[in-house]
Amino acid sequence: MFDPITPSTNANGQVDFTFDDKNVSAASGTTIAAALLAADQIWFRETPTSGQQRGPFCMMGACYDCLVQIDGVSVQACMTPVTEGLQVNRVPFSLPKEGKRS
Amino acid sequence: MSQPDSPDLIVIGAGPAGLAAASEAARYGASVLLLDEQPAPGGQIYRNVKDASEQQNAILGPDYTVGRTLAASVEDVGIDYRPGVTVWKVGTDGRVAFSQNGEAQQVQGQHIVLATGALERPVPLPGWTLPGVMTAGGAQILMKSGGLVARDAILVGSGPLLYLLASQMVAAGRPPKALVETQTDANFRSAMVHIKGALLGWQQLLKGLALIGKIRRADVRRYKAVTDINIIGTDKAEAVTFISNGRVHQLNASVVLLHQGVVPNTQISRSLGLEHRWDIKQRCFHPVTDEFGQSSAENISIAGDGAGISGAKAAEHAGRIAALNALKNLGLVDGATHNQQVIPLLKARTKETAIRPFLNTLYAPPTEVLCPTGKTIVCRCEEVTADDISNYAALGCKGPNQTKAFGRSGMGPCQGRFCGATVTEILSKETGLHPEKVGSYRIRAPLKPVTLGELAALTEPR
Numbered sequence: 225m226f227d228p229i230t231p232s233t234n235a236n237g238q239v240d241f242t243f244d245d246k247n248v249s250a251a252s253g254t255t256i257a258a259a260l261l262a263a264d265q266i267w268f269r270e271t272p273t274s275g276q277q278r279g280p281f282c283m284m285g286a287c288y289d290c291l292v293q294i295d296g297v298s299v300q301a302c303m304t305p306v307t308e309g310l311q312v313n314r315v316p317f318s319l320p321k322e323g324k325r326s
Numbered sequence: 327m328s329q330p331d332s333p334d335l336i337v338i339g340a341g342p343a344g345l346a347a348a349s350e351a352a353r354y355g356a357s358v359l360l361l362d363e364q365p366a367p368g369g370q371i372y373r374n375v376k377d378a379s380e381q382q383n384a385i386l387g388p389d390y391t392v393g394r395t396l397a398a399s400v401e402d403v404g405i406d407y408r409p410g411v412t413v414w415k416v417g418t419d420g421r422v423a424f425s426q427n428g429e430a431q432q433v434q435g436q437h438i439v440l441a442t443g444a445l446e447r448p449v450p451l452p453g454w455t456l457p458g459v460m461t462a463g464g465a466q467i468l469m470k471s472g473g474l475v476a477r478d479a480i481l482v483g484s485g486p487l488l489y490l491l492a493s494q495m496v497a498a499g500r501p502p503k504a505l506v507e508t509q510t511d512a513n514f515r516s517a518m519v520h521i522k523g524a525l526l527g528w529q530q531l532l533k534g535l536a537l538i539g540k541i542r543r544a545d546v547r548r549y550k551a552v553t554d555i556n557i558i559g560t561d562k563a564e565a566v567t568f569i570s571n572g573r574v575h576q577l578n579a580s581v582v583l584l585h586q587g588v589v590p591n592t593q594i595s596r597s598l599g600l601e602h603r604w605d606i607k608q609r610c611f612h613p614v615t616d617e618f619g620q621s622s623a624e625n626i627s628i629a630g631d632g633a634g635i636s637g638a639k640a641a642e643h644a645g646r647i648a649a650l651n652a653l654k655n656l657g658l659v660d661g662a663t664h665n666q667q668v669i670p671l672l673k674a675r676t677k678e679t680a681i682r683p684f685l686n687t688l689y690a691p692p693t694e695v696l697c698p699t700g701k702t703i704v705c706r707c708e709e710v711t712a713d714d715i716s717n718y719a720a721l722g723c724k725g726p727n728q729t730k731a732f733g734r735s736g737m738g739p740c741q742g743r744f745c746g747a748t749v750t751e752i753l754s755k756e757t758g759l760h761p762e763k764v765g766s767y768r769i770r771a772p773l774k775p776v777t778l779g780e781l782a783a784l785t786e787p788r
Binding site for chain 2: 225226227228229230251254255257258261262266267271273274276277278279280281282283284285286287288289291303305
């Protein structure tokens, strides 16, 4: 789907994080959205209306289709940098109640 | 230089217009607070330009790397540059509320320059919400800041950015699988009326032809005058179907990139209740400004694509013009200096924008994109379809605001950014009213989601 422009990603080093408990490695300094696309992950959430799968669309913080959950809070994956050990989750169709309250 | 509690100028957006406005104002000793949502200066056009790798620069080309100088102006004395900031409220009293690192604050400015740029025009085609479908601009942002290029992508739509992106993908060794273009011979014939303006902008014209030449040499398949576009797939994009030359085509692809030009981002200007007009050529609303960027509120100026689409070079001139105008009004620049400085800038901007009528006509979006029908999703957030909007109109819905009550259209987190123009077009078709009469969504603060904690911790402007 997406290939790195620079074959080696050693410029700024690597960070490791998880996406729905799966390990993902990414170039340090990149956004969650770019890191996940590089790892062939294209859907990040299910819509609250019908459960449709959605992924990054605008990549500039305007469309809110790339929402993911970190510590139960929805954030824009295209606007949030990856950090070491970050636990990122897909936003499920039906949020657990504690997720809604936190 | 320490910043005063109340800066002379608050500039919102650090793209070409905002950077130029901030830098011009600082040159005359004004105190400037420059707020930007992105982590680095440059806007979307020069995104990540300070840190892009040599490979990226080679692929993206000189029209990208030229932005380095402007991006470096955030270092100018007098500019308090704040990246990673979400502006969520702007008041006509000059107050700006924003969040940075999860903390909200308010600042009061003497004058505000809105330089919030453009958004991709919504391209509501069947299947445009499927994962794997992105805006062309989004794919280009991935090249600029994510270091990624799409493989075997299909580019759908029309406009200069489509060719620019395609040629950059060729340079990256990942030529698109095909260009599925909507412009027709009729578009071309109509555009020829404006050829004089296009010839004034002959450098831009030559650049465009060079891009198309590059795409041709890479043997990228081009389909023209395309209609009836569908993106198909169950949980992700799998193929694009369309009609070209009377034949139905189907091309498989996992990445589909859409583009039909860009439109002004009017979220802040709308929230301020500033006067807006419907641009019949560009098919979108833009705030009303005078030639100096002055809006209908005396302490608010708008510069760059946010005031009407003119491109990066024109935006840079517009930023300087707006800053000079603001400084004159604040008494920081005298009338003679203002006039002397502003005249060459106005001339330069006129030259930059000469090609626009030609481009607007040549790449005018087709009706199926401007005014979709059937089950095509219009409001991505709330999954409201074109049929839904038409039905609301039949039930007596008078304007975009009422569609919210009828079916939550425009009430999701994007706050109408990707459906507003379409809802206006559909209601205009259904009611027979001019888009300006139909109007647009009323936009209210917070312009982006903020937490209760951020709101609660908010203090009065220092």
